[in-house]
Amino acid sequence: MKYIFVTANERLDSGLIKSQLISPVTEFLGKNSIFVNIHRPFGNSFRSKTFKTINIPILVPFRFINFTRLFFLNELLCFFYMCFLVLLVAFKKIEFTFVARGYVPGLVCWFAQCLFGQRYIFDPRSLYIHEHLGAGNLEGSQICFKYWKWVEKRIVFRAEKTVCVSKGMSDYYKALSPERLLKTSIIPCFCEQANRPDSA
Numbered sequence: 001m002k003y004i005f006v007t008a009n010e011r012l013d014s015g016l017i018k019s020q021l022i023s024p025v026t027e028f029l030g031k032n033s034i035f036v037n038i039h040r041p042f043g044n045s046f047r048s049k050t051f052k053t054i055n056i057p058i059l060v061p062f063r064f065i066n067f068t069r070l071f072f073l074n075e076l077l078c079f080f081y082m083c084f085l086v087l088l089v090a091f092k093k094i095e096f097t098f099v100a101r102g103y104v105p106g107l108v109c110w111f112a113q114c115l116f117g118q119r120y121i122f123d124p125r126s127l128y129i130h131e132h133l134g135a136g137n138l139e140g141s142q143i144c145f146k147y148w149k150w151v152e153k154r155i156v157f158r159a160e161k162t163v164c165v166s167k168g169m170s171d172y173y174k175a176l177s178p179e180r181l182l183k184t185s186i187i188p189c190f191c192e193q194a195n196r197p198d199s200a
Helices: 015-028 073-089 103-116 128-134 143-158 167-174
Strands: 002-008 033-038 052-056 096-101 120-123 162-164 184-186
Touching: 002 015, 002 073, 002 103, 033 073, 033 103, 052 073, 073 103, 096 103, 103 120, 103 143, 120 143, 128 143, 162 167, 167 184
Parallel strands: 002 033, 002 096, 033 052, 096 120, 120 162, 162 184
Antiparallel strands: none
């Protein structure tokens, strides 16, 4: 089984992403992982000596779309990104699961699941919508807020499981669809393998 991590608009060489994502994947999955990095045309490409990385320089910066009056274009863009993603893996004769890191990759993988039955794990790592609500980037009464809540529910509902950083976050996602038993896994933001006393 291979895991294909799908990221968008992230600096994979930053210290935070290295500690949260790159280092654990390198240590525990290694060559059983592939990174698909959807990034801006002139920046944020990434390379690794441990696992294969595919850079797709087609991303429209989030600040122009996600929480502006053009938010509805996110659907078209994510469908477009999904087409590229599916073409990349269409001829790979391997069993794999997508790992969608964030809400935009989550919607990309949601389209892949709806149209092709491809499994994915949703790894939001934070409550993206509420972060932007708290930062004043949108208001709860706006249609944009309702749209992203709808996106959130769709992604979580079809995911194999959702990765959370706390029990409270897990409870939040499970409450989105009380009619279905949603699976979550709790992985703190920062963790490392403990040395067992009998392994010295």
